[in-house]
Amino acid sequence: MTSRKTRQSYGVKSAPYGFLLPAGILFALFFALPIGYAIWLSLHKVEVKGLGLGRGARSEVWAGLANYTDAVTDSELLHGALRILGYGAIVVPVMLGLALVFALMLDADRVRLAPFTRLAIFLPYAIPGVVAAMMWGFLYLPDVSPFYFLLDKLGLPQPDLLDGGPLYGAMANIAVWGGTGFNMIVIYTALRAIPAEVYEAARLDGCSQLQIALRVKIPMVAPSLVLTAFFSIIATLQVFNEPTTLKPLTNALSTTWSPLMRVYQDAFVKGDIYSAAATAVLIAVVTLVLSFGFLRAANSRTKQEEAR
Amino acid sequence: MPFTKQHRRLVATATAVVLGASALAACGSSDDSDTQDASGPANLTYWTWTPNMDKVVDLWNKGPGKKQQIKVTVKKQASGDTLVTKILTAHKAKKAPDLVQAEYQALPTLVSNDALADISGDAGDLKGKFADGIWQQATLGTDALYAIPQDSGPMMFYYRADLFKKYGLEVPGTWDEFAETARALKKKAPDKDLTTFSANDSGLFAGLAQQAGAKWWTASGDKWKVGIDDAATKKVADFWGGLVKEGAVDNQPMYTPAWNKALNTGKQIAWVSAVWAPGTLTTAAPDTKGKWAMAPLPQWDASSNATGSWGGSSTAVTTDSKHRAAAAKFAAWLNTDKAALTALAKESGIYPAATDAQLSGAFQEPPAYFSNQADFYPQAQKIAKTTAPAAWGPNVNVAYATFKDAFAAAAKNKSDFGDALTKMQDATVADMKKQGFEVAE
Numbered sequence: 003m004t005s006r007k008t009r010q011s012y013g014v015k016s017a018p019y020g021f022l023l024p025a026g027i028l029f030a031l032f033f034a035l036p037i038g039y040a041i042w043l044s045l046h047k048v049e050v051k052g053l054g055l056g057r058g059a060r061s062e063v064w065a066g067l068a069n070y071t072d073a074v075t076d077s078e079l080l081h082g083a084l085r086i087l088g089y090g091a092i093v094v095p096v097m098l099g100l101a102l103v104f105a106l107m108l109d110a111d112r113v114r115l116a117p118f119t120r121l122a123i124f125l126p127y128a129i130p131g132v133v134a135a136m137m138w139g140f141l142y143l144p145d146v147s148p149f150y151f152l153l154d155k156l157g158l159p160q161p162d163l164l165d166g167g168p169l170y171g172a173m174a175n176i177a178v179w180g181g182t183g184f185n186m187i188v189i190y191t192a193l194r195a196i197p198a199e200v201y202e203a204a205r206l207d208g209c210s211q212l213q214i215a216l217r218v219k220i221p222m223v224a225p226s227l228v229l230t231a232f233f234s235i236i237a238t239l240q241v242f243n244e245p246t247t248l249k250p251l252t253n254a255l256s257t258t259w260s261p262l263m264r265v266y267q268d269a270f271v272k273g274d275i276y277s278a279a280a281t282a283v284l285i286a287v288v289t290l291v292l293s294f295g296f297l298r299a300a301n302s303r304t305k306q307e308e309a310r
Numbered sequence: 311m312p313f314t315k316q317h318r319r320l321v322a323t324a325t326a327v328v329l330g331a332s333a334l335a336a337c338g339s340s341d342d343s344d345t346q347d348a349s350g351p352a353n354l355t356y357w358t359w360t361p362n363m364d365k366v367v368d369l370w371n372k373g374p375g376k377k378q379q380i381k382v383t384v385k386k387q388a389s390g391d392t393l394v395t396k397i398l399t400a401h402k403a404k405k406a407p408d409l410v411q412a413e414y415q416a417l418p419t420l421v422s423n424d425a426l427a428d429i430s431g432d433a434g435d436l437k438g439k440f441a442d443g444i445w446q447q448a449t450l451g452t453d454a455l456y457a458i459p460q461d462s463g464p465m466m467f468y469y470r471a472d473l474f475k476k477y478g479l480e481v482p483g484t485w486d487e488f489a490e491t492a493r494a495l496k497k498k499a500p501d502k503d504l505t506t507f508s509a510n511d512s513g514l515f516a517g518l519a520q521q522a523g524a525k526w527w528t529a530s531g532d533k534w535k536v537g538i539d540d541a542a543t544k545k546v547a548d549f550w551g552g553l554v555k556e557g558a559v560d561n562q563p564m565y566t567p568a569w570n571k572a573l574n575t576g577k578q579i580a581w582v583s584a585v586w587a588p589g590t591l592t593t594a595a596p597d598t599k600g601k602w603a604m605a606p607l608p609q610w611d612a613s614s615n616a617t618g619s620w621g622g623s624s625t626a627v628t629t630d631s632k633h634r635a636a637a638a639k640f641a642a643w644l645n646t647d648k649a650a651l652t653a654l655a656k657e658s659g660i661y662p663a664a665t666d667a668q669l670s671g672a673f674q675e676p677p678a679y680f681s682n683q684a685d686f687y688p689q690a691q692k693i694a695k696t697t698a699p700a701a702w703g704p705n706v707n708v709a710y711a712t713f714k715d716a717f718a719a720a721a722k723n724k725s726d727f728g729d730a731l732t733k734m735q736d737a738t739v740a741d742m743k744k745q746g747f748e749v750a751e
Contacts, residue, residue, distance in 0.1 A: 050745045051746065053532060053748070055418075055421055060422070060424065145571045250566060251568075254722055256715040269395075
């Protein structure tokens with residue numbers, strides 16, 4: 003009797019761990035282990051002796067935080083970070099603003115061809131980033147672009163979109179073109195979930211369509227706005243496809259234009275996986291801090307508003 | 311209670327990380343035993359990016375390879391730097407293929423990582439079959455032999471013969487005349503350019519520096535000397551920087567749709583390139599077929615006769631191969647046997663490094679694009695013989711990457727190319743020092 007009882011209680015006690023085990027193993031294998039390996043790599047470096055030719059001339063040694071201090075003090079990496087901040091300052095507001103406007107317009111009463119319009123706005127999202135960047139890149143190149151041909155025929159000035167300030171706009175345009183549809187769908191879905199009686203009440207109170215949009219709809223979809231902003235910030239910090247694809251077309255984009263391009267350059271061109279690992283870890287930390295910092299700030303604001 | 315739970319979780323994660331890390335560390339440090347197994351049948355793997363290489367290898371597998379029981383399997387790869395990274399990664403796991411294709415400038419990097427085997431004892435005496443400048447790149451100037459040269463890219467000057475005539479231009483024999491030609495064209499047709507200075511292929515600049523006599527990396531004793539900003543290279547950088555600054559040549563990158571169009575419509579009427587240019591021109595400027603001509607590269611002074619090389623690769627045997635002798639035998643056959651070289655030229659469009667193959671087989675007729683220039687290949691062979699020696703070091707990849715960024719910025723801003731060159735030198739030296747190489751100041 004007693005032995006059975008203890009066995010039973012033991013079984014019950016360990017059951018949750020048994021259920022957790024598969025997830026735990028997967029977490030360790032595919033999440034903790036690679037991250038741990040990246041951190042381990044970032045703390046090492048290769049040391050070469052003499053000319054570095056022949057057997058045993060290279061050894062992997064402990065580097066401490068040297069790779070991190072190199073990355074933090076590297077001005078090119080800092081400039082890369084500033085460049086994507088400038089890029090993000092264009093992309094995030096424009097993309098989310100457009101997404102919100104489109105979603106509100108589609109949700110308004112008496113809108114025609116809504117399903118078609120929705121699909122048309124969403125469609126660019128289905129096009130792979132590299133293909134989109136290539137397509138826009140060709141449209142930006144003065145010698146092969148139909149737009150430039152038209153501008154030339156009309157005698158209008160032809161801006162150089164692949165250089166200086168306009169380059170940021172040109173790149174942001176690709177991201178906005180590709181990302182607006184997705185964000186619009188997220189916001190639109192949230193709009194559809196608002197119960198109809200809310201609108202009815204608003205209309206009975208004499209609200210116009212515009213007022214409903216500004217006073218009712220936007221506050222009610224605030225959580226999905228926060229979510230889309232969260233995704234957009236992460237995507238901006240990780241920008242890689244567009245500049246890498248446009249790079250061969252212009253002298254204005256360096257191989258280390260964005261921080262992730264720098265990681266790629268270190269790992270696969272210079273063959274220095276140790277610095278690449280350190281920079282990657284740094285980018286991950288910054289992304290985490292920025293995106294969760296944003297979430298926190300947004301959440302505390304909504305809570306404050308609820309308390310009022 | 312919550313504290314202990316959290317604590318326990320932390321310990322578990324930490325243990326998993328440490329265990330994983332040490333397991334991976336153990337993978338990396340297996341012992342270095344001599345992997346030499348001469349006799350018996352051998353199955354070799356060959357990483358290459360050459361198109362249709364499998365067809366050429368079939369000749370071996372059905373002929374000499376069958377007799378010697380050495381079978382080679384081709385695995386198609388991406389070219390250039392990407393493959394170097396891949397070989398080094400595979401080598402870390404001791405799983406590199408038996409044979410690899412490698413560009414000449416990548417050989418020191420691979421040797422320095424102990425990825426390439428010395429096959430001087432296995433390949434036989436092949437020295438006489440190649441130009442000295444090429445052979446020295448495969449030996450790195452030592453007694454060892456790290457690769458067998460496959461193709462080479464002697465540099466030449468390509469120009470639109472019809473447009474040169476139309477604008478009354480002479481084919482430049484020296485770089486001074488080249489600059490004069492560029493200016494003369496600008497005067498006669500301001501919307502046209504002789505050519506462009508492009509920063510997106512470092513090999514072009516390296517070849518031009520090589521022609522001028524630059525020695526980017528030299529080793530003396532236990533120390534490397536980096537001479538990227540030496541007088542010869544500086545002369546080349548200043549020359550092109552001057553032309554870009556005064557607007558005598560264009561500053562836009564090549565290999566873009568815009569560049570193709572410029573060549574195809576005669577907006578750019580010349581191209582400093584290498585022996586493989588006919589292939590590129592065929593796709594970039596199809597409408598101007600038969601209108602181009604090839605001449606030797608302009609010289610720095612009228613009395614000298616040298617060219618650089620742009621591109622070109624070799625076949626190497628890795629230290630991970632268990633059949634080094636067999637692999638070396640195949641590599642020697644592939645790059646010196648007449649049937650193999652003819653097939654390489656025909657199937658893969660390769661310009662062989664082996665001197666006597668440069669006029670036989672596929673090279674008796676000019677390339678279709680240059681059907682108007684009957685002596686294309688005899689002249690190419692003459693030029694190939696004047697290839698200046700090149701001096702590569704263990705971090706060409708870093709120098710090349712810095713070149714692209716620094717010179718692209720300088721070309722865009724039309725600023726001093728000398729500063730860009732200094733940047734290239736500094737970045738290369740800093741990287742070597744960081745890695746622990748001894749660098750002489």
